[in-house]
Amino acid sequence: MLSCDWPQVGCTLAFAGVIVLALSSAPAWGAGQAIGIKHPVLQRNLDYDDPERYEKAVTRVMGMSDEEMLSFVPDKPYICFVHCPNCHGGSQGFQGYEWSIDRPDELKCKYCGMVFPNDQYPEDQIESGQNALGETVSYTYYHDQEIDARISHSGHILYPRRSWIVYQCRLLGEAYQVTGKPEYARRAVLILDRIA
């Protein structure tokens, strides 16, 4: 029995593709004719009279170094379903853990409160495989012998970290649109480039 579905290879790349398409400045063509596109393509109903709100929203990410910020972009797909080896709560569930940018390297079980990673349930096993590009991808995991399940919190935590940085990228884009300050665009581009 596996405690999780090993990830769909390429979902990160697919996401990046969507972003690139959404932001592409190249003229679009349909039925042999160019389609007029007004930028920004996505209308977000921004309040241009309140730039401080948008700048405040990116204070956290702008306070990071480039390296720290980009560390939130996963280098491999996340693992969806991971249950708690301590209480077995939320088995096969996707929302069994709390995550916060204040403690970005930890997952907290919503059922028993145990924080992972910890020494009681060490990820001392490793599983490797190849992705669609032929690259070797590895995940460490704890083997729950009670129910013969592989539990990879290190793989699961990629999901909230990825969600956070994707949201920050959107906020950076909005801050740039409203203020015109290039430092916000630069950070957004760094994130998109890393994802691509």
Ligand SMILES: [Zn+2]
């Ligand atoms: Zn638990």
